[in-house]
Amino acid sequence: MDLLLWRHAEAHEAQPGGDDLARLLTPRGEKQAARMAGWLDRQLPEGARILVSPARRTEQTALALGRKFKLREELGPGATVEQLLQAVQWPDSRGVTVVVGHQPVLGQTIARLLAIHGSECSVKKGAVWWLRHRLRDGISQTTLVSVQSPDVL
Numbered sequence: 001m002d003l004l005l006w007r008h009a010e011a012h013e014a015q016p017g018g019d020d021l022a023r024l025l026t027p028r029g030e031k032q033a034a035r036m037a038g039w040l041d042r043q044l045p046e047g048a049r050i051l052v053s054p055a056r057r058t059e060q061t062a063l064a065l066g067r068k069f070k071l072r073e074e075l076g077p078g079a080t081v082e083q084l085l086q087a088v089q090w091p092d093s094r095g096v097t098v099v100v101g102h103q104p105v106l107g108q109t110i111a112r113l114l115a116i117h118g119s120e121c122s123v124k125k126g127a128v129w130w131l132r133h134r135l136r137d138g139i140s141q142t143t144l145v146s147v148q149s150p151d152v153l
Contacts, residue, residue: 001088001089001090001091001092001093001094001095001096001097001132001133002095002096002097002130002131002132002133002145003088003090003096003097003099003113003130003131003132003133004040004044004096004097004098004099004128004129004130004131005099005101005106005109005110005123005128005129005131006036006040006061006062006098006099006100006101006126006127006128007100007101007102007103007106007123007124007125007126007127007128008025008029008033008053008055008057008058008060008061008100008101008102008125008126009025009028009029009030009032009033009036009057009060009061009064009125009126009150010025010026010028010029010032010125010126011023011024011025011026011029011057011125012024012025012026020055020077021054021055021056021076021077022056023055023056023057024056024057024060025057025060025061029057029060029061029125029126030060030064031150032125032126032150032151033060033061033063033064033126033150034064035126035150035153036061036064036126036127036128036148036150036153037064037065037066038153039128039148039153040065040098040128041065041066041067044067044096044098045095045096047095047096048067048095048096048097048098049070049093049095049096049097049098050062050065050067050068050069050070050097050098050100051069051070051072051075051087051088051097051098051099051100052069052070052071052072052075052099052100052101053071053072053075053076053077053079053100053101053102054071054072054073054075054076055076055077055102058075058100058101058102059071059100061100061126062100069100072087074086074087075087075099075100075101075105076102077102079101079102079105080105081105081108081109081112083105084099084101084105084106084109085109087099090113090133091133091140091142103120103122103123104119104120106123106129107120107121107122107123108120110123110129110131113131113133113142114131114142114144115142124149124151126149126150126151127147127148127149127150128146128147128148129144129146129147130144130145130146130147130148131143131144131145132145
């Protein structure tokens, strides 16, 4: 199974008393999403499953890819690693799954799957971490395939 964790691109700051789920991407965030989407579109197979937090900023990020996706409530802000892994059916699902979501759960998931000491990795806005699960000599392994930032694409 391949799992791509894509943090939403730069969004406007939350307003006091405002709806966090309604926050939109900034113009810079729209450019970040477009750059990363271009790279992803060249890498992803046609049948890749794309799961997206219900926050507007994650939906805008995913829309840049131009592929069908499903909004999943359990991937919203405040999601847990367990909820994310259950949503993607890690490590038993076949094929490629992309999650467009938020910190800190993306970084916490990366830390857990790669057995990194500490509770989470820092994931830049708009960046993608590509992880792969495999069985090698009967041993379950998670490998890091790629980390991409829209700032260097």
